[in-house]
Amino acid sequence: MTLPSRVQLIDVGPRDGLQNEKPPVPAEIKIGLVHRLQAAGLTEIEVTSFVSPKWVPQMADNAVVMAGIERQVGVRYSVLTPNMVGFQAAVASRPHEIVVFGAASQAFSQKNINCSIEESMERFAPVVQAALAAGIAVRGAMSCTVGCPYEGEVSAASVAHLAGLMKQIGVQRVDVADTIGTGTPLKVQKAIEATLQHFDIDHICGHFHDTYGQALANTLAALQLGVWNFQSSVAGLGGCPYAKGATGNVATEDLVYMLHGMGITTGIDLDKLVDAGAFISDFLGRKPNSNVAQAILNKRAG
């Protein structure tokens, strides 16, 4: 079993985690969360999305949040840009990386963004070109790579097809996402292997949801293929919109605990990370959706 000695984490909590909160979380709280994440050692943070406030009012404060962050050298701030209008608005905020997205399932693509997978990639192509021309990195989030709420199982061929389209429009690295958390280790490995047809291992991020409690086992399976970039959300922020009341993103705390326990470096201070998760969880009035955070907070309380 050859494992990476270091893992790079992207915390998607401020964006992916908070985009469904009602009422929206105020900008100063989001900024406070980003500050605490970077204080804990996170060096990549997905901060916000530049999407129409009519669709996602929770992210209407995108420019305010990006402007309010006291940037740290060595930390990369990324934003989601669904189209050219969003990208143009994002540029002024000086993100290090923009994120475009596509689904490995046609049904999900149609229901989620109202067009085919191929059409979505055509629409993103000018955004990607504009970003690269402006010296901004581009990541492609590939959703439903192991399961789809409408189609069920997703084939390796579908994942490879999407990865190929992403590569073709100029995306530099991709997330292999288990959007509904139904994946198990061998299925996740198949999705990663399909992605490897178009991207090398250094340009593949694992993004696993914990809806069925499988995220850490899936992470282990991905590590065993050599994946060393992963996404997670502090305090497990962000539910699963396709399973009401169910867990979504795997908690960064749980992931960091496993990695450190395996002797894998992350550069993250787990105690400070738990503080960051407690800060936002306190604001939201609920417990962190993280076994590790709860165990550590219980221990602290004696």
Added chain:
Amino acid sequence: MTLPSRVQLIDVGPRDGLQNEKPPVPAEIKIGLVHRLQAAGLTEIEVTSFVSPKWVPQMADNAVVMAGIERQVGVRYSVLTPNMVGFQAAVASRPHEIVVFGAASQAFSQKNINCSIEESMERFAPVVQAALAAGIAVRGAMSCTVGCPYEGEVSAASVAHLAGLMKQIGVQRVDVADTIGTGTPLKVQKAIEATLQHFDIDHICGHFHDTYGQALANTLAALQLGVWNFQSSVAGLGGCPYAKGATGNVATEDLVYMLHGMGITTGIDLDKLVDAGAFISDFLGRKPNSNVAQAILNKRAG
């Protein structure tokens, strides 16, 4: 990665899961739970313990529960027997297997059962001999094989030492237990490898707690060494007495979901298993401590 094609599960919910419930769960509910577990396809169930009711009033109904079960051919019922008195009381209940226990950590042994590891094994020796003479199988639960609430890390040598003592007194198979759930995949593999010095792979059961959310990743790591016997608790019954409010036993539902997703046979019907977990969780007035159960129950509720 060579994986077993079949996994044998032991549900410890009725015993390990319910032994700390206050007030005690009535015998008829325990019996109902055992019936639902065997209806779901569980073929090994840890039913109760024959321990002094002064110490564990929750298990005072041990004989009533054992007598009340409508036994199914092919299902094995095990009970915990801490001493000769307990064993003699247990015999009339005709268990297929008794369970004795020991810790890989001296501090835990002293604090938990008030004697050294070696003394505990000496005390268990006559119980083991009596069981074998009566044609009853013997399993040895090895606690704290990856972490101890008092000593922290536990060495592979300590695990091997305990496994050797277990073998010496006649124990036929052992549980490698992560009692406080602090283990991570490589540490769990080390504990299993240490146990392999004295027991072959067919006589080693994995018993992982989910306190830090690591149980399924640890299970995957154990499967990769060839372990094919695992313990779990329906609905994640049983908290962690060493971390107040924290999760204890991994939920059988979560484990079965992962195994089936990997194409590994268990003989268990996941939907009926969720029903069994919902039955006991409803009685206890709380949600199942299982991501899979919650996701499936949410789906059923639409």
